[in-house]
Amino acid sequence: MSTELRYEVSGSIAEIILERGAVNALSVEFLEAILAAFRRAAADDAVRAVILRSALDQRFSAGLDLDILIGKSGMEVRRFLERLYVGLAEVQHAMGKPTIAAVNGAARGGGMTLAISCDVLLAADTATFGYPEIELGLLPAIHFAHLPRIIGRHRAFELLFSGRSFAAEEAARLGLVSRVVPKPSLLDEARRLAADFAAKPPLAMRLGRAAFMRANDLDYRRSIANAVEDFCNVATTDEAQQGLRAFVGKRAAARK
Numbered sequence: 001m002s003t004e005l006r007y008e009v010s011g012s013i014a015e016i017i018l019e020r021g022a023v024n025a026l027s028v029e030f031l032e033a034i035l036a037a038f039r040r041a042a043a044d045d046a047v048r049a050v051i052l053r054s055a056l057d058q059r060f061s062a063g064l065d066l067d068i069l070i071g072k073s074g075m076e077v078r079r080f081l082e083r084l085y086v087g088l089a090e091v092q093h094a095m096g097k098p099t100i101a102a103v104n105g106a107a108r109g110g111g112m113t114l115a116i117s118c119d120v121l122l123a124a125d126t127a128t129f130g131y132p133e134i135e136l137g138l139l140p141a142i143h144f145a146h147l148p149r150i151i152g153r154h155r156a157f158e159l160l161f162s163g164r165s166f167a168a169e170e171a172a173r174l175g176l177v178s179r180v181v182p183k184p185s186l187l188d189e190a191r192r193l194a195a196d197f198a199a200k201p202p203l204a205m206r207l208g209r210a211a212f213m214r215a216n217d218l219d220y221r222r223s224i225a226n227a228v229e230d231f232c233n234v235a236t237t238d239e240a241q242q243g244l245r246a247f248v249g250k251r252a253a254a255r256k
Contacts, residue, residue, distance in 0.1 A: 005033045006055070007040060012048040012198040013191065014041040019055035023062035026110045030065075031083050034114070038091045038099075048198035048205070050095070051190050052118055053102040060101075060127065063109025069138075070244050074236045081231055084110060085142050085224045092117045093213055096206045098197040102190040103127045104183060108165075113142055119209070121176070122190050123168040124183035129176070130165035137243035141230040145223035151175055 004020035016037040018024045041050045054060045068080050092099060101118035106128050115121055123129075131140040140160050147156040151174040159166070171177045181189045197205065234240055 004030050005037060007037045009044070009047060011195075012046060013051065013194045014044070014047045014049075015051045015053060016041070017053055017055050018061060022056070023059045023106075024054055024056060024111065025062050025065040026068075026084065026114075027065040028068065028080055028083070031080070031087075035083065035087050035091055038095065042091070042095045042097070045202075048097055048200075048202060049194035050097060050099045051102055051194055052099065052114065053187065053190065054104055056105065058105040058126070060103045060105050060107040061111025061114055062106065063111050063132075066244050066248055069235050070241065070248070072236075074232050077235045078232050081227075084113060085227055088113065088117050089224055093217075096209065097202075098194070098205070098209065100190050100194055100197075102186050103129075103168075103177070104186055106130075106165075108132055109140065112140075116143075116146065116176075120178045120193065122186060122193070123171060123177040123180050124186040125168055125180050126183045127168040127171075127177075127180075128165050129168070129171050130163065131160050132163045132165075134161055135163045135243070136247055137234070137237065137240035139230055139234045141227035141234075142224065144230070145227055147176075 004018075006015075006017040006019065008015045008017065014037075016034065018034070020027070020030050024030075038050070041047045064080075064084075069077060098120065099118040100120045100122060101115040103115050103121065103123045104127060105124070107115050108130050109132060112129060112131060131143055133140040143156075143160060147160065150156075151159075155174060168177065168180045172180045179189075
């Protein structure tokens with residue numbers, strides 16, 4: 001298991017704990033470790049529920065490590081996106097047990113992708129959310145596929161194309177998170193909910209979750225393939241590369 005991630009089991013609950021650097025930025029290796037942890041939980045019949053959380057005090061995940069994108073070919077970007085979009089969706093689809101994201105702080109971009117992949121999303125009252133990709137000349141492409149279904153087309157467009165951040169209470173009003181709880185209580189509440197799920201008849205939970213996933217797929221997995229194409233097409237443009245380098249260099253990108 002990666003030193004940037006901890007996997008802990010207590011009773012029938014597994015916890016996948018993110019602790020990479022200052023902001024839990026998603027590198028190829030870090031994402032592979034996250035996917036491996038989900039697969040490990042899925043394969044363990046003693047595990048009945050899974051919590052995804054961050055060990056960092058004010059950060060859930062800032063999204064992609066920009067080194068993945070700067071100066072890379074379309075094929076290199078595609079390999080990563082296939083893990084983040086396709087791989088994550090597939091592992092969650094086949095989990096066979098409930099997954100809970102406990103968002104304690106800032107979730108942005110790819111961090112939003114991690115959180116929203118889970119069955120339940122609990123947010124601390126200090127958590128913030130956002131899709132800043134457009135500011136860098138990128139597209140939050142995967143969120144085009146599901147966000148309008150969750151919060152409606154017009155509200156989704158506003159969030160995705162303004163790039164603004166928003167607080168947990170707004171996320172709850174939009175239906176993007178299941179519930180907002182005081183930050184000191186977040187982990188306790190996630191564990192309480194996981195224990196509640198874990199206490200249910202396991203076969204009914206497995207079959208019921210599979211039925212729920214099928215009923216709510218809505219052609220989502222085909223949409224994921226489109227999202228990979230859309231992101232890769234934009235990420236290698238001069239505009240996007242200039243925006244990424246400007247962000248890393250803390251300077252303003254020149255716009256035509």
